[in-house]
Amino acid sequence: MKASAKSVATPQGKVSAKKPKTATPESRLAMVRRARRINRELAEIYPYAHPELDFRNPFELLVATVLSAQTTDLRVNQTTPALFAAYPTPEDMAAADPEDLEELIRPTGFFRAKSRSLLGLSQALRDNFGGEVPGRIEDLVTLPGVGRKTANVVLGNAFGVPGITVDTHFGRLVRRWKWTEQEDPEKVEAEICAIFPKSEWTMLSHRVVFHGRRICHARKPACGACPIAPLCPAYGEGEIDPEKAKKLLKYEKGGQPGQRLSPPPGYPGLPAPPLGGAPAPS
Ligand code: SF4
Numbered sequence: 677m678k679a680s681a682k683s684v685a686t687p688q689g690k691v692s693a694k695k696p697k698t699a700t701p702e703s704r705l706a707m708v709r710r711a712r713r714i715n716r717e718l719a720e721i722y723p724y725a726h727p728e729l730d731f732r733n734p735f736e737l738l739v740a741t742v743l744s745a746q747t748t749d750l751r752v753n754q755t756t757p758a759l760f761a762a763y764p765t766p767e768d769m770a771a772a773d774p775e776d777l778e779e780l781i782r783p784t785g786f787f788r789a790k791s792r793s794l795l796g797l798s799q800a801l802r803d804n805f806g807g808e809v810p811g812r813i814e815d816l817v818t819l820p821g822v823g824r825k826t827a828n829v830v831l832g833n834a835f836g837v838p839g840i841t842v843d844t845h846f847g848r849l850v851r852r853w854k855w856t857e858q859e860d861p862e863k864v865e866a867e868i869c870a871i872f873p874k875s876e877w878t879m880l881s882h883r884v885v886f887h888g889r890r891i892c893h894a895r896k897p898a899c900g901a902c903p904i905a906p907l908c909p910a911y912g913e914g915e916i917d918p919e920k921a922k923k924l925l926k927y928e929k930g931g932q933p934g935q936r937l938s939p940p941p942g943y944p945g946l947p948a949p950p951l952g953g954a955p956a957p958s
Pocket residue numbers: 852891892893897898899900902903904905908909910911912913914
């Protein structure tokens with residue numbers, strides 16, 4: 677699809693839909709400046725960006741992040757209220773009957789493997805860490821089912837330690853933006869960390885994921901309604917007609933529910949519906 681030079685309507689107003697000139701290869705310096713500008717724009721578009729898993733303490737975030745493999749944050753959030761009511765602490769979960777635990781987490785898929793991870797990590801927390809989630813990456817990755825991605829989510833959001841979380845949305849968008857060509861999440865993490873100051877890492881991760889869920893979708897990115905289109909080398913990979921693009925938006929300010937049943941204060945959208953509950957009104 678070809679880019680047009682006219683303005684497009686976006687959730688934030690009108691932006692120029694001009695495709696950036698790509699005749700000469702972009703220097704590293706220019707890419708870094710463009711990347712930081714995208715981050716600043718995303719901060720304005722999503723000032724309320726936040727982790728989209730519901731949690732009240734580090735243990736709940738750790739468990740929710742393990743459950744989020746191969747499923748949506750929404751499905752995890754719909755599953756964890758009953759799980760945490762039954763097993764509020766690592767000690768409680770470590771003593772769970774495996775079949776009961778499997779049944780509670782069944783909606784998140786891969787429930788046998790996830791149940792083994794949860795039992796293993798709860799037992800390790802109980803036996804090795806005094807029932808507390810450790811706040812260091814080298815300790816977190818020793819827990820069953822916990823890799824760097826999970827550890828970074830927990831450190832960034834429950835302990836305030838800066839970290840980049842490379843999930844499917846993050847990897848897709850940063851490759852579209854030509855911030856990296858790497859596919860391996862650890863290499864992506866290292867390259868993106870080198871572009872931004874540490875203080876930006878955690879919020880950048882949330883903003884990018886917010887943009888991936890709402891506008892820059894995997895199959896049909898809504899380019900014609902994208903506020904950062906002028907900064908995006910992939911403009912035109914998706915729908916560029918502003919009216920058609922607008923229909924592709926999954927945007928809380930457009931009245932759509934978010935992923936969290938208990939969104940943080942200041943979130944401008946609707947809470948997600950509980951499991952089996954009626955969808956939130958639009
Ligand atoms: S929606 Fe289109 S223009 Fe916007 S970031 Fe994604 S690919 Fe780029």
